[in-house]
Amino acid sequence: MKYQFINDVIALSSVEGNFYIELINSNVVRFTRDLSHASRVLSLAREAPRYSLKEGDGFLDIIGETFSLRVFENFYVDFMNKDGQNLLTETSYEEDECFPRGDNTLAAKEGHIVSGGEDYAFIHSYSLREGMHFYGLGDHTGPLDRLGYEKINWNTDYPQAHEDDVKSLYKSFPFCLISSKNGYFGIYLDNTFKSVFNFGVDERTFYFGATAGTDDHYFIYGPSPKDVVSRFTSFAGRLPLPPRWSLGNQQSRWSYPSKKSVEDVVAGYEKADIPLSAVNIDIDYMVGYRVFTVDETRFPDLSDFSSSLKKKGIRLIAILDPGLKVDPDYDVYASFVDNHLVAKENGKTYVNAVWPGDSVYPSFNDPKAREKWGEYCARVLSKGVSGLWCDMNEPASFKGPLPLDVDFAGESHAEIHNLYGYYMAMATYEGMRKFSSERPFVITRACFAGVEKYSVIWTGDNQSNWSSLQMSLPQMLNLGVSGMPFLGTDIGGFGGDCPAELMCRWIEFGAFSPFMRNHSCAAARFQEPYRYDDKTKAIYRKWVYFRYRLVPYLYDLFYEHSQNGLPALRPLYLEYPDDPSVSNLNDEFMLGESLLVAPVLSSGTLVRSVYLPKGVFYPFFGGEGKKGESYYAEKCPLDECLIYAKAGAIIPLYPSMTKNLDLEPEELVLKAFPGEGKYLHYQDNGTDFAYEKGEYNLYSIINHDGVVSVSLLHKGYRGYKRIRVVSPNGETFISLP
Numbered sequence: 117m118k119y120q121f122i123n124d125v126i127a128l129s130s131v132e133g134n135f136y137i138e139l140i141n142s143n144v145v146r147f148t149r150d151l152s153h154a155s156r157v158l159s160l161a162r163e164a165p166r167y168s169l170k171e172g173d174g175f176l177d178i179i180g181e182t183f184s185l186r187v188f189e190n191f192y193v194d195f196m197n198k199d200g201q202n203l204l205t206e207t208s209y210e211e212d213e214c215f216p217r218g219d220n221t222l223a224a225k226e227g228h229i230v231s232g233g234e235d236y237a238f239i240h241s242y243s244l245r246e247g248m249h250f251y252g253l254g255d256h257t258g259p260l261d262r263l264g265y266e267k268i269n270w271n272t273d274y275p276q277a278h279e280d281d282v283k284s285l286y287k288s289f290p291f292c293l294i295s296s297k298n299g300y301f302g303i304y305l306d307n308t309f310k311s312v313f314n315f316g317v318d319e320r321t322f323y324f325g326a327t328a329g330t331d332d333h334y335f336i337y338g339p340s341p342k343d344v345v346s347r348f349t350s351f352a353g354r355l356p357l358p359p360r361w362s363l364g365n366q367q368s369r370w371s372y373p374s375k376k377s378v379e380d381v382v383a384g385y386e387k388a389d390i391p392l393s394a395v396n397i398d399i400d401y402m403v404g405y406r407v408f409t410v411d412e413t414r415f416p417d418l419s420d421f422s423s424s425l426k427k428k429g430i431r432l433i434a435i436l437d438p439g440l441k442v443d444p445d446y447d448v449y450a451s452f453v454d455n456h457l458v459a460k461e462n463g464k465t466y467v468n469a470v471w472p473g474d475s476v477y478p479s480f481n482d483p484k485a486r487e488k489w490g491e492y493c494a495r496v497l498s499k500g501v502s503g504l505w506c507d508m509n510e511p512a513s514f515k516g517p518l519p520l521d522v523d524f525a526g527e528s529h530a531e532i533h534n535l536y537g538y539y540m541a542m543a544t545y546e547g548m549r550k551f552s553s554e555r556p557f558v559i560t561r562a563c564f565a566g567v568e569k570y571s572v573i574w575t576g577d578n579q580s581n582w583s584s585l586q587m588s589l590p591q592m593l594n595l596g597v598s599g600m601p602f603l604g605t606d607i608g609g610f611g612g613d614c615p616a617e618l619m620c621r622w623i624e625f626g627a628f629s630p631f632m633r634n635h636s637c638a639a640a641r642f643q644e645p646y647r648y649d650d651k652t653k654a655i656y657r658k659w660v661y662f663r664y665r666l667v668p669y670l671y672d673l674f675y676e677h678s679q680n681g682l683p684a685l686r687p688l689y690l691e692y693p694d695d696p697s698v699s700n701l702n703d704e705f706m707l708g709e710s711l712l713v714a715p716v717l718s719s720g721t722l723v724r725s726v727y728l729p730k731g732v733f734y735p736f737f738g739g740e741g742k743k744g745e746s747y748y749a750e751k752c753p754l755d756e757c758l759i760y761a762k763a764g765a766i767i768p769l770y771p772s773m774t775k776n777l778d779l780e781p782e783e784l785v786l787k788a789f790p791g792e793g794k795y796l797h798y799q800d801n802g803t804d805f806a807y808e809k810g811e812y813n814l815y816s817i818i819n820h821d822g823v824v825s826v827s828l829l830h831k832g833y834r835g836y837k838r839i840r841v842v843s844p845n846g847e848t849f850i851s852l853p
């Protein structure tokens with residue numbers, strides 16, 4: 117087996133061509149066919165770890181500190197943990213003989229979604245082993261464990277219902293987390309072209325591949341799932357601390373088309389006594405859907421209006437669509453076209469259609485286009501808007517899909533397509549960073565892995581039905597382990613009319629969703645909570661209140677994410693990786709490591725089964741501890757969501773009167789449960805970047821069976837006036853110097 121070293125890279129050559137293996141650190145290895153291929157989204161910190169090589173007959177062993185590889189002459193790779201136990205065995209890719217695909221030309225003609233027939237430039241295929249589970253891959257639908265499904269990364273605005281077997285949705289995260297008997301590991305395919313991940317549909321192999329571009333991929337060794345997610349996000353990027361107000365309750369609708377309609381929403385919320393932190397304004401605020409314009413007749417004096425709302429702790433978030441209306445009198449269009457900052461076809465500006473009619477597409481992959489976009493963002497920001505919501509950036513197109521060879525600043529649509537939303541979010545984030553002193557708040561629909569550096573996401577156009585609610589949980593959990601911590605679904609569902617019972621159950625789950633926004637489609641029944649009957653209103657109010665109490669805990673989870681890349685909402689296997697009962701648990705989740713939540717996700721359900729993992733768990737609102745590794749049948753009336761705290765848990769809460777998140781309460785409540793526990797609490801002004809200069813507090817909290825002590829690890833910010841400890845021993849107060 118011929119090899120040589122090129123700097124720290126092992127370069128292999130054979131009749132198969134060249135193949136390069138680069139150990140990035142002791143747990144991460146890169147395989148590429150082209151050493152000059154640069155990642156679009158990763159920032160690698162190369163550590164030159166130690167390893168040794170051993171030549172065998174027809175193979176080369178690479179023995180690292182935590183894993184080893186056996187590379188064969190055909191460049192197949194076997195991957196082992198440090199005890200030599202197998203993680204992956206590469207095998208040849210063969211079309212399934214048992215279930216060959218039929219002829220689908222007729223079905224395709226009728227418009228059915230058909231699979232197969234795609235030409236992949238390369239495919240890596242591995243033996244499927246007993247006990248393997250597949251997670252991650254972003255927001256594709258389906259159960260938590262993707263075993264038995266095939267998904268295609270090609271950002272798609274899919275208008276029909278998002279059933280579990282839909283192959284492509286808005287986002288591409290070509291990263292998966294795999295559980296095997298011998299440990300957890302991840303695979304990241306560093307390729308932005310259309311790619312496939314097939315998780316054992318043939319019951320024999322698992323494979324991934326891409327239609328074009330360079331074969332460049334990574335193995336990320338665990339052994340725990342948290343290790344894998346932490347290591348992947350250390351390269352793909354993590355979410356900077358969000359503004360505190362963005363953790364509040366948001367209301368949206370396609371559309372609130374006028375100042376009056378927004379005032380009505382605010383008044384409706386006030387009258388129903390439900391806290392509100394932001395209203396999202398959809399496409400109808402613009403003049404003829406021209407992005408960066410505001411229709412002054414419908415939104416007169418927007419700056420005054422937004423500052424009056426801000427005084428109440430309510431922000432405005434405005435939607436941005438990428439398509440620029442073809443209109444020479446529209447300066448945004450003119451300046452993008454004149455400066456060659458839009459997509460072209462055969463040297464001429466490429467035109468398709470979106471909401472404004474005929475439109476052109478900014479080439480967001482070009483830094484000059486991003487800069488210009490950022491400057492236009494300043495126009496909307498100057499009107500007091502606090503957040504920008506990027507939609508239609510798959511990119512969507514009403515006159516058929518963009519041809520693959522449409523040219524974006526010298527790069528093909530085929531390569532840029534999956535990155536289009538990523539770069540639009542980046543441009544918007546950078547614009548906000550430049551033209552506002554507050555922390556940016558950007559939401560995006562389409563994106564690629566690593567977008568958490570710039571943006572929050574929502575899962576797009578779901579439906580007001582129970583299956584959408586059920587699916588949103590595994591969808592969010594898989595996004596979380598793909599690196600995306602700040603996310604949500606349209607609460608109440610986007611398409612269709614949301615019945616009262618569904619709304620109650622959705623808000624009980626939505627109260628834990630990091631991005632908490634009720635949104636609905638123009639054609640659907642109005643679904644603001646205050647429109648519902650008194651009982652539904654009361655349930656909605658109860659859970660929004662609870663959410664506002666939980667804000668310090670959520671904020672701590674974002675601090676934790678900024679340090680270790682873990683999501684706030686966690687599948688149970690992330691905390692209990694060795695428990696086989698949780699490997700495909702689709703209706704429970706952990707919020708951080710201390711809270712277990714079991715929402716009701718089906719109609720007519722007043723009792724549900726809850727699995728508690730190892731340890732003892734306490735019902736959050738009081739009651740006896742329950743021993744884990746067992747199932748319980750638990751009552752959950754319409755106004756209840758089951759929440760349990762781990763023994764020894766410490767949960768920081770705001771006092772119950774907090775409604776305006778711009779006004780930080782002077783008191784912090786620490787709810788301590790029986791048992792032994794430790795906790796880190798983070799506090800800063802929640803608005804700007806002063807924390808980067810040390811203006812924050814970090815508290816170390818210890819719980820000895822309900823006796824709580826607090827010490828300051830870092831002091832750089834005004835503290836709480838007092839800390840109230842609530843434990844089974846009663847209430848005590850702690851004051852810090």
Ligand code: MIG
Pocket residue numbers: 369370398399435507508561576577635636637
């Ligand atoms: O073609 O702006 O997913 O949230 O309300 C529809 C109107 C365009 C799709 C988004 C949705 C938004 C809607 N948009």
